[in-house]
Amino acid sequence: MYRFMKLFSAFICMLPHSWQYALGTLLGEIAWLAVPPKRKRLAIGQILFCKITDDPVEAKRIAKASTTRFGRMIIDVLRYPEIKDGGYKDMVNFTNKDILDEVLADGKGAILAALHSGNWELLGGVLASEGYPLISVALKQNGDADKFINEYRELMHQHVMYKTSVRDMVKALKSGAFLGLIMDQDPGENGVLVPFFGYETLTADGPAVLGRMQDVPxxxxxxxxxxxTGKHELEVHPPLYVEKTDDKKRDVAITTIKLNEFIEDYIRRYPEDWFWLHNRWKWTRRYYGDKIDTPPDVFH
Incomplete structure (x- = not known):
């Protein structure tokens, strides 16, 4: 698999730009055909009960668009040998860069929160290539996939920390690092129960916990x-600081509510960009299904 991906990447880099994305579109269409029917029902059902739309036909269109975009996303990653060292600049518009520059000058570190929307891999690569001390926290993949993606992340000067102890993350923040955390997926048995699309939902509380602990944005x-524009619009949003009182649980919950509100608003703005195939309420139902109002289980 590793050698195949390297060869495929070399082939992609030799193609004209228009052909690259045409192939990405084709890969995306094939990916949608390969998605199991019950996973498609899950995506469509979640779009409907999140009230993105009340039209099943439109919900299916959004679900398909959110899947087929992975073709272009993969192409962008395979192009890393071509776009490294500044080659990406003509494909990205960077808004509010000054926010990161000010935090970097402060030297205290920051938590960069992201979601599975748009091309989050390219996002990390661009930030690292721009010189920001980004350490992305990620799950370890299987051997070949992990070897390939990490080699390509290194092309974009991106460093990865596998999900590890709070102590290691605190150490990174103390060194002035920008800790990249993706916080929009089901955290399993961990997390805090806060509103999301009108339902109490288990949500990753790592950003709020670390932000409170280290007083970083x-x-x-x-x-x-x-x-x-034909470009990726990279936007830095205003920083949020965790209010620190004597009640840690309250502080973490209030901040996580604010973070979820941002995520929900952003998904409503760009619904085709989000990863609707993910079963977002799986563990909320498993742990609290008989105690609180949870979304209908459409994964069947």
Whole structure:
């Protein structure tokens, strides 16, 4: 698999730009065909009960678009040998860069919060290539996939820390690092129960816990491909600081509510960009299904 991906990447880099994305579109269409029917029902059902739309036909269109975009996303990653060392600059518009520059000058570190929307891999690569001390926290993949993606992340000067102890993350923040955390997926048995799309939902509380502990800003960074500009729009959003009182649980919950509100608003703005195939309420139902109002289980 590793050698195949390297060869495929070399092939992609030899193609004209228009052909690269045409192939990405084709890969995306194939990916949608390969998605199991019950996973498609899950995506469509979640779009409906989150009230993104009340039209099943439109919900299916959004679900398909959120899946087929992975073709272009993969192509962007395979192009890393071509776009490294500044080659990406003509494909990205960077908004509010000054926010990160000010935090970097402060030297205290920051938490960069992201979500599975747009091209989050390219987002991390661009931030690292721009010289920000980004350490992305990620799950370890299987051997070949992990070897390939980490080699390509290194091409973009991106460092990865596998999900590890709070102590290691605190150490990174103390060194002035920008800790990249993706916080929009089901955290399993961990997390805090806060509102999300109208339902109490288990949500990752790591950004709020670390932000409170180290008194560092939590800054959302997002990337959306605009068909109008033909570029990825990378936007840095205003920083959020955790209010610190004597009640740690309250502080973490209030901050996580604010973070979820941002995520929900962003998903409503760009619903085709989010990863609807993910079963977001799985563990909320498993742990609290008989105690609170949870979304209908559409994964069947």
């Amino acid at each position: 939590i800054i959302f960074v997002t990337m959306h491909y605009s068909p109008y």
